[in-house]
Structure formats: C-alpha cells, structure tokens
Amino acid sequence: MTRRLIACGLLVLASVTACGTRTPENAAQTLPTASTSSSTPSSTDSSAAPAPDNPGAADQAVKRCDSTTLKGEVAPTDAGAGNRYGRFIVTNSGTVPCTLNGYSGFQLENASGVVPTKLERKADPGPSQMTLAPGGKAAANLHWNVVPAGGEPVEGPCQPEPPKASAIPPNETAPLSVPWTLGPVCSGGHIEISAFYAA
Template identity: 80%
Template structure:
C-alpha cells in the first residue's frame, strides 16, 4: 500500500493505480460523504442518529371534526319583525383536537321524517380553518323567517314543525342530531347559515 501511494505522488503508476488513488481520495474527503453527515446529528454514527432526526416528522396529523366527536345545539339570539336569529354551536367532546373549516349541512326533521329545508350559505363570516381542542366550541349563525310566504297557510303553522335537525360537519357525510325547539320555519324552510367560526 505504501508503494502505491508513493507511486501515485510521482505520477509513475499505471492507469489502474491512478483510479485507485482517486477512490482513496473520495473515501477520505470526497463531497459524496457529506449527505450522510448532514442527515444526522453525528458523523461518527449516522445510522444510530437517523431515527432521532426523523422523530419530529412522524407526528400524527390532526383529524377533521366529525359526528362521532361533535355535540351540537341551536340557541336563539334575537327576534323581531318576523325574523329569527340563532346560533348552531358545536363542541369537541373527544379527547384529542380536531379541525373544522367551512359550512355545516342542516336538514330539519320531525318524528315522521324530513321537513322542508332550503339552506342558503352566507359569506359573512366565511370559511376559516380552526382547530378545536377537547371541549372547544365553534358556532355558525342562523337566520330564518316566521311569516308565511307564497302559498303557505296564513292560519296555523306555515310549515310542519321540526323537532330536530340533522347537521353534517364540513367535508363529512354522517350527521349529528341537534334538537330544534324554535318552531316552524317559513318560506319553504329557508335558513341562512354562515360558516363556522371560533366561539
């Protein structure tokens, strides 16, 4: 080995020996060894430190809030001149955080089935991503009318009276059931709803 290195320094070795010197140079200080060093916190034991370097990237993603963890209620906030206002409030009843972003589905129902509902999305406030910690709440504003419109009867309820609503969280398909104790919704069950916001 000593003779080979001396020969390389003098430029007298055949081509095969020059190639071996090039390999030796790469082994001792070539840039090819740098990625392995930079991927770990220690160049002396890169394989043992690799799991520590990747441990932060393995954090689980926060899941969307769905009907298995959300509990809901509708509460009135204001009334006047044939208009009613309320809030649909959901609470994360789970043990871990979940995300919420967008509009809820909302279908009025009673003991016999679906009650006419025409849901209209309002842009104020619009969708905004949020994370609900366990026990955290979000709300959506509701507005509806109680004055008969069109061919709705003037005497008696304008529409069948709901007793509950099936509310589907944003980007989900399974609804949660919410009690409805606020009477009939006129204009064919027209309800304006905002996107969820932190409550």
C-alpha cells in the same frame, strides 16, 4: 603553507558559524510555526446545521371533527319583525383536538322524516381553518323567518314544526342530531347559515 591552511580553516569555521548554526535567538525566525487552526467544526458551524424533522410528525396530524366527536345545539340570539336569529354551536366532546373548516349541512326533521329545508350559505363570516381542543366550541350563524310566504297557510304553522335537525360537519358525510325547539321555519324552510367560527 601551514599558516595558509590554518587561515583557511578559520575562515571556513567562521563561515559555517555565520550561515548555518542556529542560535536560540534566530531559531524562532528560521523554523516555521505550527498552525493553531483546529480541524474540529466551530460552534457556529454546528449551530447552523438544520434540526432534523420530528419523526412521526405525520402520525400526529390533527383529524377533522366528525359526527362521532361533535355535540350540537341551536341557541336563539335575536328576533324581530318576523325574523329569527340563532347560532348552531358545536362542541368537541372528544379527548383529542380536531379541525373544523367550512359550512355545515342542516336538514330539519320530524318523526315522519324530513321537513322542507332550503339552506343558503352566507359569506360573512366565511370559511376559516380552526382547531377545537377538547371542550372547544365553534358556531355558525343562522337566520330564518316565521312569516308565511307563497302558498303557506296564514292560520297555524306555515310548515311542519321540526323537533330536531340533522347537521353534517364540513367535509364529512355522517350527520349528528341536533334538537330544534324554535318552531316552524317559513318560506319553505329557508335558513341562511354562515361558516363556522371560533365561539
């Protein structure tokens, strides 16, 4: 009986050793390993996030050029066979940039008031958005003639000679005064004008 109990005890002990005891060799195989993933976002995730809009960007919008900012002049460029060509040049005399896009109004004047002016817009070049930095310039091409037409006198000036013109910048209502030193404009004051372009 005693031998049987000892044999059973040895058998139980051997079974426990084989099935339940962890050794340094099998410990790594039976224990789960810890996860190496990090809970913090990767650098790729953080860089993919969109950058926030610049606060106050709407307040920094560039305003249109107007008559308080622009200074104007008319410079002749060519002449021949009764035709005259020039450029109406405006300069941003302000301290901040301003935008310009389109055609200028243009009315010849003298001391008595308006001088007949028929302005015709030409499509070359057409309107184009531009930003004039302080001191920046833009120009519009002008074309007129000095040959009397219709009932205009052939002796003397065909029309009253204007010393100046009132020019209204695009999308504005207040004019700026521009000197005119290029003589009378015939055909009832007919002037062709292009849109402004960078000069």
